[in-house]
Amino acid sequence: MANKHVITLIVNGKDYTLSVEARRTLADALRDDCGLTGTHLGCEHGVCGACTVLVDDKPVRSCLMFAVQAEGCSVRTVEGLAKGDALHLLQKAFWENHGLQCGFCTPGFLMLAAGALEADPDLSEEEIRDILSSNLCRCTGYQNIIKSVCLAANEMRACPPSADR
Amino acid sequence: MKPASFDYIRPGSRAEILAALAAHGDDGKILAGGQSLVAAMNFRLARPEVLIDINGTKDLDYLQPSGDSLAIGALTRHAAFHKPVVDGPLGPLLAKVVRNIAHYPIRQRGTFTGSLAHADPASEWCLVATTLDAEMLIVNAEGERRCRAGDFFKGTFTTAVGAQDLLAEVRLPLLDDGWRSGFYEFSRRAGDFALAMSLAALKLENGRITEARLGVGGVADRAIRLHALENELAGKAPSRELFEDVAASAKAAIKPSEDIHASADYRRDLIRTVVLRALTEAAA
DSSP, rough: OEEEEEEEEEEEEEEHHHHHHHTTTTHHHIIISSSSSTTTSSSSOOOOOOEEETTTTTTGGGSSGGGGGGGGGGEEGOOOOOOOOTTTTTHHHHHHOOSSSSSEEEEEEHHHHHHHHHHTTOOHHHHHHHTTTTOSSSSSSSHHHHHHHHHHHHHHHSSOSSSSS | OOOOOOEOOOSSHHHHHHHHHHHHGGGGGSSSSSSTHHHHHTTTTTOSSEEGGGGGOOHHHHHHHHTTEEETTTBBGGGGGGOSSSSSSSHHHHHHTTTOOOOOOHHHHHHHHHHHHHHHOOOOHHHHHHHHTTTEEEEEETTTEEEHHHHHHHHHHEEEOTTTTTEEEEEEOOTTTTTEEEEEESSTTTTTTOOOEEEEEEEEETEEEEEEEEESSSSSSOOOEOOHHHHHHHTTTHHHHHHHHHHHHHHOOOOOOOBTTTTHHHHHHHHHHHHHHHHHHOOO
């Protein structure tokens, strides 16, 4: 039996103390050990982007990072975007602009866009398109995802989200 | 799609990394960004016994211009190059190239030096290092040695870095203000592996090319620097005809690899096109 590591992950501001093998990916730890199944796993080799989460505010593939590596980092998942019943501006824009159909890729797109726009609120549409090319969607044809993120970016610029996370 | 078991070590200093490498030798593997390694582990194409995670050694993450070169540490992420990191032509050159490396989230974790140590034939940074003749600093518990890019890359996924070595730093020459650069990559989809790419740097004085650097990547087991064609460019005035001739010579000089993505013939055509476009951009 492989050695287990006792680690504490800080996910959406809450501590989770877990006992995991080193080979446990961050994605699996979030889903199976923390019970946060909003983070989806598609390809498990970094291509599809469904598992994108924020680690220390940067969008990363949680299938290409081990949970032991995230010890002490701030991890944010799709469950942390809404504040109670109030959807994040990105979630609201996806809802209103048909930015999703089946919804499998949506958590990854939301976290990718959230991280990119927090790092640079003034991204142009061209830059947003380039960044969104990181993730795959099999339903929407991307146009409504691009539209949703661009509209949310405008609203986020007009009304920056509060700093509390 | 889950990796095999391994032991995990997270050293807190360079000395501890070197001690771990010395202790585990062939069984140990450095984990830097992990954006190629962990994918290969998930497929079980890679099954290291021991992972030595260098992410706990924060002082390996640096960009330091010193003398006539830019020193890049073993933990410097691709994303660090999104904006020019130094004054002069090198900063914009690296910022132009980095946009072609995988995707935005991959660039947040993947490292410059890790790309060189991994030595994927389609790596943009390997092309930059080869074309600009980067200097590598390889260290182990016994000592350190320096090596130029031309002697560093040995073939697909193979370099001068041994099982007990850490590629600790890479130095790129700072280009002075006379240099201009062009980069062109062809891939099937945004962020996908290059089927062919070219980097050209030209030093222009009084309307003439005084020095040239020209490289091609993604077409063979390692990036190729075209020394003979650099000499052909030197001393001439940039022109469409000159660049057409050089691009045709590049096509003739390289025997490209063949895979499911592209035949050798197709890659030959791509070589001509990417070289021509890189040169044209450099002279624009």
